[in-house]
């Protein structure tokens with residue numbers, strides 16, 4: 478659907494690009510000619526993905542091991558990237574999330590999500606923006622948020638709050654950094670199956686409705702569909718889109734608002750919650 482060199486001159490950092498949706502974004506951007514850097518905490522995951530992408534597209538794909546909760550590590554990563562040439566775009570995709578009753582969350586559990594999603598996205602955005610501004614060059618920042626940023630969402634409250642913070646940051650920067658030629662745009666995905674999201678958010682018994690019935694189009698999203706949107710938004714064709722948030726969810730948010738997708742969780746017993754906690758990542 479796009480010319481094959483749509484992103485040929487672009488160098489793009491995808492945080493959390495080693496797995497899930499970030500990996501699918503990286504694969505599509507590489508196919509369209511972009512040079513990539515993917516970052517995350519797990520070296521083996523990053524290397525395996527980078528090798529796969531290089532083999533499939535012939536693109537230049539670098540990896541950076543970085544915990545984006547650490548502001549110093551983020552700045553070092555950006556200095557290393559810049560030493561080999563500036564970025565044209567940043568995708569704030571890395572995230573952490575899990576279902577829990579909010580009253581049971583420890584401070585560390587709250588911080589684990591807020592630090593990755595809100596602070597991590599903030600550190601990366603500033604690390605990119607200050608370099609672009611100092612050099613008098615433009616750039617684009619794309620953040621993956623969620624419709625919970627607008628509506629809130631029961632049982633994933635730190636994620637909803639953090640995504641709302643990211644969305645406010647993106648809208649604010651659209652205005653503040655627009656005069657520097659820096660564009661921001663957010664994407665709010667609906668249901669796009671990934672191993673991590675499904676194990677952390679949708680264990681058996683969490684839903685009253687089948688996934689398909691939550692979505693007016695009666696199916697979950699395909700990674701290719703959101704990857705194409707991301708590619709377009711980072712291309713020169715989208716050069717006048719600034720500060721907006723695009724929802725891509727088959728109409729799910731219009732049907733469900735912020736709450737009905739979690740109704741199954743209201744009937745969970747404390748034992749059921751303990752069993753989920755014992756089996757979840759982290």
Ligand SMILES: CCCCCCCCC/C=C/C(=O)SCCNC(=O)CCNC(=O)[C@H](O)C(C)(C)COP(=O)(O)OP(=O)(O)OC[C@H]1O[C@@H](n2cnc3c(N)ncnc32)[C@H](O)[C@@H]1OP(=O)(O)O
Pocket residue numbers: 572573574575576577582583584585586587589590622623625630633636673674677678679683738739753754757758759
């Ligand atoms: C249904 C509809 C929804 C619908 C919702 C739809 C909205 C979709 C929007 C977003 C979707 C996504 O983000 S999907 C992306 C999902 N991907 C991920 O989550 C991958 C990355 N996740 C992670 O790395 C981990 O899960 C995470 C806990 C966040 C960070 O790991 P760390 O190793 O840094 O942290 P840990 O040391 O293990 O844990 C930190 C603290 O968190 C606590 N903790 C960890 N898991 C916990 C859990 N399940 N319940 C309670 N508490 C938990 C630990 O006990 C620690 O607290 P103490 O015991 O006090 O020390």
Ligand SMILES: NC(=O)C1=CN([C@@H]2O[C@H](COP(=O)(O)OP(=O)(O)OC[C@H]3O[C@@H](n4cnc5c(N)ncnc54)[C@H](OP(=O)(O)O)[C@@H]3O)[C@@H](O)[C@H]2O)C=CC1
Pocket residue numbers: 492493494495496497498499516517518519522543544545546569570571572573574593597621622623665666667668669670671672673674
């Ligand atoms: N899948 C879906 O249906 C939906 C997803 N989203 C959003 O889409 C994005 C991708 O989610 P998804 O692909 O499902 O989840 P994944 O867990 O597969 O992806 C998250 C990525 O972020 C990385 N990451 C997590 N914490 C850190 C950290 N502290 N520092 C650096 N990297 C980190 C992980 O790598 P590592 O663990 O190696 O660090 C992983 O590669 C997220 O922003 C999520 O909120 C929103 C709505 C729905």
